[in-house]
Amino acid sequence: MLKKTGFATRAIHDGQEPEKLTGAVNVPIFLTSTYQQEEIGKHKGHEYARLTNPTRDALEENLRSLEGGASAHAFASGMAAITAMCTMMKTGDHIVCSDNVYGGTQRVFDQVLANYGLTFTYVDTSVAENVAAAIRPETRLVHVETPTNPMMAITDIRAVADICHARGVELSVDNTFLSPYLQQPIQLGADIVMHSTTKFLNGHSDGLGGVLVCTKPEQAERFRFVQKCTGGILSPFESYLLLRGVKTLAVRMKQHDENGRAVAEFFAGHKSVERVFYPGLKDHPQHELATRQQRGFGSMISIELGSLERANAFARRLKLGYLAESLGGVETLVCHPATMTHAAIGAEGRARLGITDGLMRISVGIEDVEDIIADFDQALAV
Secondary structure (H helix, E strand, O other): OOOOOOHHHHHHHOOOOOOOOOOOOOOOOOOOOEOOOOEOOEOOOOOEOOOOOHHHHHHHHHHHHHHOOOEEEEEOOHHHHHHHHHHHOOOOOEEEEEOOOOHHHHHHHHHOHHHHOOEEEEEOOOOHHHHHHHOOOOEEEEEEEOOOOOOOOOOOHHHHHHHHHHOOOEEEEEOOOOHHHHOOHHHHOOOEEEEEOOOOOOOOOOOOOEEEEEOOHHHHHHHHHHHHHHOOEOOHHHHHHHHHHHOOHHHHHHHHHHHHHHHHHHHHOOOOOOEEEOOOOOOOOOHHHHHHHOOOOOOEEEEEOOOHHHHHHHHHHOOOOEEOOOOOOOOOEEEOOOOOOOHHHHHHHHHHHOOOOOEEEEEOOOOOHHHHHHHHHHHOOO
């Protein structure tokens, strides 16, 4: 039998064998809340939909394969996945986190989980020594985004993993911005990988979701238990949409990466753009690390336009790109972090991270790149 080892082959086939009854090549959407049992204590592997669902099972096996983990666990959103990850903690435990993360991550840490006795320290994880200095005896987890949202800083995953493991601490990596096609954190030493599957994994801006990919049996046991107890699982229909999206992940990410590089070069040469944040540019301070750690640079770019007035003028003039929350869809999406993704951290928090009122975050789509650049060019016209 053919051994499937290539990424695109696994994306299309792993967890998705043709359905046995009819031979359907797509995994069916099993819209059921419960399952008939043959007799007391005897069933066909499924009891109740909060515990398992065949569509979700297929998705979880697929994502496990793509990230190279031991198991995967799908949740109703990226934030549900992060919250589930933190159920490994108990009162008094400490988490070190990248200081420049999605604003919703810091919000759930500081405004929800801190109420249960967890403590958090935020550091610039692009400097590995900062992580080492922040770890305390009660530290259980280091959580990093790389590249960060929206400043595109890169963390050396292997270096931070080595620090964590020497101190008996686990490392989780938010891999949302790059997807497993462009970055493989587990191969670099991460213990847990999480995604907002809403983004590049889904790829079509039509479904929410989140996933945790584990490396250890005790993690898998914990997350299955959390799915069972709290019920924040991904629905069968959302699981189907995500399976559909992942089948084209390899070809989409190739185009996202190609388009992202071209658009970043365009911004870098435009007189109206004061600064471009993109690891694929050679003047990015961590370009060499990104080149070594990643398979490509992706399509996430931030640009500094100098003021809220100029940022809003740019947003109003867009025709092809959409001013909208989120990222990773086939269409080009433009976000204003100060009022959207990072509004919750406040003006002081944004100032500390360099998130100005003139900063715009771009998720470059897979449209014809000439059309994308033409739209940005006219939107930047003074």
